[in-house]
Amino acid sequence: MYKILLREDLVPTIHLFKIEAPAVASKAQAGQFVIVRVDEKGERIPLTIADWDREEGSITIVFMEAGATTMKLAQLEAGDYIATFAGPLGLPTHIEKFGTVVCVGGGFAVATIVPIARALREAGNNVISIMGARSRDLLFWEDRLGDVSDRLIVTTDDGSYARKGVVTEPLEELLEGNEKIDRVIAIGPTVMMKFCSLTTQPFGVKTIVSLNPIMVDGTGMCGCCRVEVGGETKFTCVDGPDFDGHQVDWDLLFARQRIYLDEEKRSLERWEQLSKSGSER
Amino acid sequence: MPKLDLNRISMPKQEPLVRAKNFNEVALGYTAEMAQAEANRCIQCPKRACVDGCPVEVDIPEFIDAVRQGNMRDAVRILKSKNSLPGICGRVCPQETQCEDTCSLAKKGAPIAIGRLERYVADWELAQGEMEKPEIARPTGRRIAVVGSGPAGLTAAADLAKLGHEVTIFEALHIAGGVLMYGIPEFRMPKLIVQTEVDYVRSLGVEIKLDSVVGKTFTVDELLGNGYNAVFLGIGAGAPMFLNIPGENLNGIYSANEFLTRTNLMKAYLFPEWDTPIKAGKRVAVIGAGNVAMDGARCSLRLGAEEVYIVYRRSEVEMPARLEEKENAKEEGIIFKLLTNPKQFFGNDQGWVTGMECYEMELGEPDDSGRRRPIVKPGSEFTIDVDTVVVALGTTPNPLVSKATKDLEVTRRGTVVADEETGKTTKPGVWAGGDIVTGAATVISAMGAGKRAAASIDETLRG
Numbered sequence: 001m002y003k004i005l006l007r008e009d010l011v012p013t014i015h016l017f018k019i020e021a022p023a024v025a026s027k028a029q030a031g032q033f034v035i036v037r038v039d040e041k042g043e044r045i046p047l048t049i050a051d052w053d054r055e056e057g058s059i060t061i062v063f064m065e066a067g068a069t070t071m072k073l074a075q076l077e078a079g080d081y082i083a084t085f086a087g088p089l090g091l092p093t094h095i096e097k098f099g100t101v102v103c104v105g106g107g108f109a110v111a112t113i114v115p116i117a118r119a120l121r122e123a124g125n126n127v128i129s130i131m132g133a134r135s136r137d138l139l140f141w142e143d144r145l146g147d148v149s150d151r152l153i154v155t156t157d158d159g160s161y162a163r164k165g166v167v168t169e170p171l172e173e174l175l176e177g178n179e180k181i182d183r184v185i186a187i188g189p190t191v192m193m194k195f196c197s198l199t200t201q202p203f204g205v206k207t208i209v210s211l212n213p214i215m216v217d218g219t220g221m222c223g224c225c226r227v228e229v230g231g232e233t234k235f236t237c238v239d240g241p242d243f244d245g246h247q248v249d250w251d252l253l254f255a256r257q258r259i260y261l262d263e264e265k266r267s268l269e270r271w272e273q274l275s276k277s278g279s280e281r
Numbered sequence: 282m283p284k285l286d287l288n289r290i291s292m293p294k295q296e297p298l299v300r301a302k303n304f305n306e307v308a309l310g311y312t313a314e315m316a317q318a319e320a321n322r323c324i325q326c327p328k329r330a331c332v333d334g335c336p337v338e339v340d341i342p343e344f345i346d347a348v349r350q351g352n353m354r355d356a357v358r359i360l361k362s363k364n365s366l367p368g369i370c371g372r373v374c375p376q377e378t379q380c381e382d383t384c385s386l387a388k389k390g391a392p393i394a395i396g397r398l399e400r401y402v403a404d405w406e407l408a409q410g411e412m413e414k415p416e417i418a419r420p421t422g423r424r425i426a427v428v429g430s431g432p433a434g435l436t437a438a439a440d441l442a443k444l445g446h447e448v449t450i451f452e453a454l455h456i457a458g459g460v461l462m463y464g465i466p467e468f469r470m471p472k473l474i475v476q477t478e479v480d481y482v483r484s485l486g487v488e489i490k491l492d493s494v495v496g497k498t499f500t501v502d503e504l505l506g507n508g509y510n511a512v513f514l515g516i517g518a519g520a521p522m523f524l525n526i527p528g529e530n531l532n533g534i535y536s537a538n539e540f541l542t543r544t545n546l547m548k549a550y551l552f553p554e555w556d557t558p559i560k561a562g563k564r565v566a567v568i569g570a571g572n573v574a575m576d577g578a579r580c581s582l583r584l585g586a587e588e589v590y591i592v593y594r595r596s597e598v599e600m601p602a603r604l605e606e607k608e609n610a611k612e613e614g615i616i617f618k619l620l621t622n623p624k625q626f627f628g629n630d631q632g633w634v635t636g637m638e639c640y641e642m643e644l645g646e647p648d649d650s651g652r653r654r655p656i657v658k659p660g661s662e663f664t665i666d667v668d669t670v671v672v673a674l675g676t677t678p679n680p681l682v683s684k685a686t687k688d689l690e691v692t693r694r695g696t697v698v699a700d701e702e703t704g705k706t707t708k709p710g711v712w713a714g715g716d717i718v719t720g721a722a723t724v725i726s727a728m729g730a731g732k733r734a735a736a737s738i739d740e741t742l743r744g
């Protein structure tokens with residue numbers, strides 16, 4: 001069992017947990033993930049490592065309420081325990097001195113891009129970050145991302161804060177501008193990563209995305225997380241999660257993410273009923 | 282000489298049509314009377330031919346004699362002195378190619394049902410509530426890390442703990458037991474029995490650290506550097522193989538590992554009460570014909586499939602599954618499509634599999650494995666409509682550990698190189714055994730390897 005040391009609500013549906021997990025914390029690197037299981041009957045879901053504190057022996061995760069499991073997780077408070085917390089899994093994001101790197105984060109993934117931007121900056125890169133959300137009340141960590149970036153651009157889809165529009169617009173402007181962009185790292189919802197990759201493709205700028213297919217074990221045992229990159233089948237949990245966005249078969253990823261749509265709906269309805277009747281906390 | 286009794290006592294089972302709809306154990310086990318009657322048939326041959334067929338050399342005539350005399354405590358003791366997991370082996374050993382194959386009565390077509398008697402003894406002990414604990418030697422002050430909690434790891438850990446060593450098991454998943462928990466289904470290997478055996482290993486003083494992925498959370502070198510005097514790798518052959526044919530990543534096409542893990546480890550058959558879902562369609566094709574394939578097919582049926590095919594490129598005689606499971610599958614209505622091999626999968630515009638194009642095959646000359654090689658019949662393509670496919674071609678070693686461990690030699694197939702007698706690898710302080718060394722094999726051979734490695738580790742650490 002793993003203790004929740006701290007809970008913070010970044011926006012109403014995105015939460016931060018700090019979890020006591022010294023073994024994971026001693027190894028964690030930017031871009032890796034953990035497998036989490038809330039309770040005995042829970043499913044195993046992957047969540048990216050958003051931060052770590054080796055001395056305290058803790059890992060920070062940031063998650064968005066998407067369905068039954070993440071909602072169940074969101075019911076827990078500091079002091080509660082979760083059943084499984086395994087990691088750090090996957091390969092760390094490849095960090096070296098590239099020159100100028102644009103880091104794009106959308107939705108909950110703003111949290112996951114922070115340690116990557118930080119590591120890139122520490123490696124001597126000029127880091128330009130772009131963060132986007134649907135509207136002002138879904139924005140968080142503008143300050144944190146700003147602190148680890150040389151420049152920060154913020155967008156909201158509805159224009160309720162900062163620049164109106166989606167992240168690909170400022171990304172395209174940067175690529176068209178005078179500054180040479182050496183690499184783009186885009187993490188967020190699958191559509192966002194796909195469109196960032198399409199945006200950078202004509203400019204020939206290497207674009208790294210962090211794929212999020214459905215997983216079970218997270219150790220290369222089941223093949224549930226398979227994706228096609230450059231025409232080859234890869235297991236995201238051991239060969240990734242980072243891949244070259246220009247090589248990813250996005251349609252396949254979209255299709256595979258929808259495998260359990262009906263079951264996810266059933267789970268959610270069941271969860272909502274249970275929470276209403278108060279038979280489960 | 283008394284007349285030979287060739288009436289092998291059959292195993293009571295759930296009715297095929299009933300059991301095909303539930304996950305309860307299929308084989309119900311002998312009653313005391315049945316066990317007595319079967320034990321009575323054993324002629325106690327001085328040559329002990331049966332023992333030659335058992336990879337861990339269980340004292341078969343002796344334990345059967347104890348059953349015959351009703352000395353159940355003795356039966357347990359005799360059995361467990363060689364095999365610490367009899368409740369498991371009695372259920373899943375391929376007896377017809379091991380102990381029951383060499384039994385003197387096999388020639389007459391009625392070998393003693395050694396596996397069933399073994400299971401009977403183990404279940405008897407379980408029913409008594411209290412397990413007898415063996416003697417544990419004085420603490421040696423040596424610490425050993427066992428990686429993986431499958432049959433190889435559990436056996437090595439138990440033996441080492443009995444010898445007085447301090448043992449920690451590191452297991453990647455959230456439950457110990459390896460394939461016995463995530464692969465073999467409840468209806469063939471009740472999880473309560475596996476967990477009882479795991480608890481027994483714990484009761485010997487073994488600590489089990491779950492959620493610990495060696496190669497990620499810890500490396501082998503860190504374990505050796507952090508106070509462990511030896512490491513035993515019993516990490517199995519856990520990576521799935523695919524056919525590598527067009528359409529294989531369509532929705533609805535599972536590796537057997539995923540299909541069985543969702544069903545057995547994550548209890549998807551109890552969805553939505555348990556959170557993990559599974560899609561078992563109405564028309565399911567399972568590719569392959571080993572135990573894994575039989576388990577996949579029989580799980581599909583229990584998850585609600587209407588037609589389930591076993592698709593296999595050779596013929597029935599070459600099928601590697603245990604005889605009993607093959608028969609059970611047939612009784613339950615699984616359809617065997619033999620001499621058939623998939624060529625490609627078709628899908629709909631939503632990315633779901635809808636059909637499978639296959640070749641008819643014929644058998645040619647024997648290959649390296651001694652089995653006749655299947656050859657494509659040209660122009661024989663035909664299509665089967667399916668909405669779910671389970672690929673059960675076998676598994677290869679997961680490279681997670683070997684990639685992260687320097688000086689550990691692996692073969693081209695990815696198996697860890699280890700001495701057959703001792704389990705010693707090319708890396709000092711590291712032993713290995715079970716499927717990670719042999720490739721996918723059997724529970725009892727993994728246990729045998731765990732046993733031999735434990736003996737070698739003990740000898741080395743004392744030496």
Ligand SMILES: Cc1cc2nc3c(=O)[nH]c(=O)nc-3n(C[C@H](O)[C@H](O)[C@H](O)COP(=O)(O)OP(=O)(O)OC[C@H]3O[C@@H](n4cnc5c(N)ncnc54)[C@H](O)[C@@H]3O)c2cc1C
Nearest residue numbers: 045047048063064066067068069070212213214215257264
């Ligand atoms: C490597 C990786 C890192 C991730 N990091 C984060 C993160 O830091 N924060 C965050 O909020 N989310 C992250 N996700 C996504 C997160 O795992 C899913 O949102 C979560 O599993 C949803 O579960 P649910 O039951 O709440 O929702 P559901 O209703 O079950 O599903 C909602 C969506 O999540 C996906 N999903 C469902 N089950 C799984 C599963 N077992 N594995 C992966 N995806 C699944 C489905 O495609 C579906 O579209 C990550 C995914 C991956 C693969």
Ligand SMILES: Cc1cc2nc3c(=O)[nH]c(=O)nc-3n(C[C@H](O)[C@H](O)[C@H](O)COP(=O)(O)OP(=O)(O)OC[C@H]3O[C@@H](n4cnc5c(N)ncnc54)[C@H](O)[C@@H]3O)c2cc1C
Nearest residue numbers: 429431432433453459460464495517715716722723724727
């Ligand atoms: C579906 C199925 C049915 C089968 N049916 C039969 C049968 O009827 N009869 C029979 O005799 N055999 C059967 N087998 C084969 C038998 O189960 C295996 O040969 C046996 O389990 C091998 O034991 P093992 O200890 O080597 O490995 P496993 O049982 O595979 O155990 C390995 C353990 O190591 C863990 N592990 C892996 N990597 C790491 C890591 N990096 N860090 C930490 N832990 C790790 C795994 O999670 C697992 O728990 C079957 C196999 C399957 C898959």
Ligand code: SF4
Nearest residue numbers: 335339370374379380
């Ligand atoms: S362990 Fe297996 S092979 Fe040995 S006697 Fe028991 S059933 Fe037979």
Ligand code: SF4
Nearest residue numbers: 323324326331384385
């Ligand atoms: S070979 Fe068969 S009959 Fe002979 S002792 Fe062994 S089990 Fe009994």
Ligand code: FES
Nearest residue numbers: 218220222223237
């Ligand atoms: S999640 Fe099972 S192989 Fe990647």
